[in-house]
Amino acid sequence: EPEVTQTPSHQVTQMGQEVILRCVPISNHLYFYWYRQILGQKVEFLVSFYNNEISEKSEIFDDQFSVERPDGSNFTLKIRSTKLEDSAMYFCASRGDRGLEKLFFGSGTQLSVL
């Protein structure tokens, strides 16, 4: 079965540094998402992306966050100036466009901000 791939699997960074989390969604999918899970808490929605633009974003997704699909295959999440509370597992997901199809998730990037 096709897969969503994410890199890196782990990222350790200093507070205030910029990080870029990378995802390669399934090639014929049109909807892309970033979610995160802080340890012990619910999976939280960050942003959805369709037709080369953000379709919806949560209140977590403030000016420090941005997403890009630079080359038609990669889908990146950038955090400009990381905070301690950004430490979480970040998941990328994608889906096709037939109705409310299931999400395909990547294996996540564990971000640790020190």
Place this chain on the structure above:
Amino acid sequence: ILNVEQSPQSLHVQEGDSTNFTCSFPSSNFYALHWYRWETAKSPEALFVMTLNGDEKKKGRISATLNTKEGYSYLYIKGSQPEDSATYLCALPSNTGNQFYFGTGTSLTVIP
């Protein structure tokens, strides 16, 4: 924001036992419900997508039912095996599918 609740939060069962857990959601503005299995160190994997009241889905020893009028879905595992140990998440999409709202998950441990 859609409030999706799951219970119990965690469950330990013996190998061979059957078990079930619940996902509760507001019954208004329902579009679909997804169940995902999330094994440690792997990505969440879809089990079922359910849309109609009274829907029942089955995949091997795992099945799910849906009651949209009262706002709940049950996930059943018959004859649990150690490989069923995982966190089971339910999620409901918004009407546009631009956002999915997740429950906190039920962590299942099957003891050999």
